[in-house]
Amino acid sequence: MAVIIAPVEGYSGPGVGGLTFADGRAETDSEAVIAYARRHGYTVEDDDAPAEDTPPDSGDNAAANAPQDDKPAGRSRPKSTKEG
Template identity: 55%
Template sequence: MAPTLHSPVPDFTGAGPGGTWFEGGRAETDDPAVLAYARRRGYGVDEEAPEVPEPPAPVDPRTVQVEQVGAPLRDAAADPHPNDHLPLTEPEPRKPSTRKRPSAKE
């Protein structure tokens, strides 16, 4: 008899790893690669049911502390600083190319 895989999702029915088919959270396979994959990914193998972690406790939003990350945003039109209106600088003029361009006859 082939080892039984137990899905991490209770009562799962559908396709599983390596072409296995789950019915009610269980599938059978004797492929050692699929069994090794299933053990690494949290599937139960044989009679071992997978461990289902407890969900974390909900957080009360009234107790969460807000932490400023980076500089605060500001509207430069409503709160201008002296450096906000510096004149734009012009880029350096392009120097003419010294590369010889091929002519149409070459």
């Protein structure tokens, strides 16, 4: 079960996907509503989601989670100009 917190503090009334907010909070199990809420600025407190402070995967994805080198951005090509 996820708790959706409205971007407007204390909002009470109808919400997306048939939710009803009371004091800025609503509950849902709908993955579609949760995804929508995250994309549109709602705070989502999800009991099923892993904690944000969990360490990165140390298995096959360890290389993907490794920090990247700080490289300067490459230069873009100058725009060609037509003469004539």
